[in-house]
Amino acid sequence: xxxxxxxxxxxxxxxxxxxxxxxxxxxxxxxxxxxxxxxxxxxxxxxxxxxxxxxxx
Numbered sequence: 001x002x003x004x005x006x007x008x009x010x011x012x013x014x015x016x017x018x019x020x021x022x023x024x025x026x027x028x029x030x031x032x033x034x035x036x037x038x039x040x041x042x043x044x045x046x047x048x049x050x051x052x053x054x055x056x057x
Contacts, residue, residue, distance in 0.1 A: 022049055031057070 010017060024034045025048065031041040038057050046053030 025049065025055065 012020075024031050025041065028041050032038065035057075041055065041057045044054050044056045
């Protein structure tokens with residue numbers, strides 16, 4: 001069996017990282033600028049980034 005492992009160190013607080021991700025997920029244009037291989041992003045249940053919400057990407 002082959003096991004691949006990779007890691008990255010982010011020199012920012014979890015709050016700062018979550019804030020950055022929140023900005024990317026507010027609209028399709030921002031999200032695709034960060035992740036151009038994804039065609040669509042939309043919230044299909046609940047409010048953005050609230051507990052119980054469902055995101056389609």
